[in-house]
Amino acid sequence: RQLESIVKTTSFIAENHPDILADFADIIGGEYTVTRNDQLYYVPKGKRIKLSMDQSSSAVRSLLDIGFYLKHEAQTGDLLMVDEPELNLHPENQRRVARLFARLVNIGIKVFITTHSDYIIKELNTLIMLNHDQPHLKRIAEEEGYRKEELISSEKIKVYIAEEALIVLEGKTRKTKCQTLTPADIDPEMGIEARSFDATIETMNRIQEAIVWGKE
Structure with missing residues (x-):
């Protein structure tokens, strides 16, 4: 979907847990905005400038999807x-x-x-x-x-750790060493x-x- 249509929706987090959005804004140091012609910008906190994604940091770009999900898409x-x-x-x-x-x-x-x-x-x-x-x-x-x-x-x-371990494969009786997911102990x-x-x-x-x- 186009960003302009996504920003018209509101997640249950935005409605019921706005403090989570505030925490996310602290992580990225600002917020994302979308203009009417579907242009995406990042606005640093306390600044009067808008940065395109090309001008923004790699951290801001990497968290973009999570930011829009939290604000506009998330549901219980x-x-x-x-x-x-x-x-x-x-x-x-x-x-x-x-x-x-x-x-x-x-x-x-x-x-x-x-x-x-x-x-x-x-x-x-x-x-x-x-x-x-x-x-x-x-x-x-x-x-x-x-x-x-x-x-x-x-x-x-x-938690599962990706590692090489001895396991019994389906249809086999003896253990075989292979890559698998091993449950980690959690105390x-x-x-x-x-x-x-x-x-x-x-x-x-x-x-x-x-x-x-x-x-x-």
């Missing part, structure tokens, strides 16, 4: 699929996107993502770990600026066990420690 029960939402985003905005997705899940939108971002996984872990009725967790959430609507139950998240207290990320980070830490302390 939808399945939103996003391939590598971390692309072109600063680590802080990757954290914000993770919190945005958690909010969407909490209001009834299913979210399916593929990611290589340790920032997104760690932020989801934080949202899971803070989602408990304990005084020190409430204090931490308040001090760090987390809202109750962003916190998420571990029961609402499923309500400790969050997601992302083995591939953890192993890589541990390797990098080991190398850097050897560089710093190797002369001793």
Whole structure:
């Protein structure tokens, strides 16, 4: 559909959860607008200029579809699929996107993502770990600026790791090594066990420690 017709519709998020749109505007640092002749622009927050998509940052362009979906298309029960939402985003905005997705899940939108971002996984872990009725967790959430609507139950998240593993294929009796999706363990207290990320980070830490302390 043409953008001009899309912007005439209003999502249930725009009607019932405008604060989510405000959070998204903070992530992109402005908002998208469409003129009557179907021209698309990005308007930076607090500026009196309009930028075409060619003039806008790669982050602004990569989040365009999500922005229009949230404002004009989203309905309860939808399945939103996003391939590598971390692309072109600063680590802080990757954290914000993770919190945005958690909010969407909490209001009834299913979210399916593929990611290589340790920032997104760690932020989801934080949202899971803070989602408990304990005084020190409430204090931490308040001090760090987390809202109750962003916190998420571990029961609402499923994580699968793409890796090579031994599995029994249909019609076979013996295990075969092949690429598959392996469910990751998710602990309500400790969050997601992302083995591939953890192993890589541990390797990098080991190398850097050897560089710093190797002369001793």
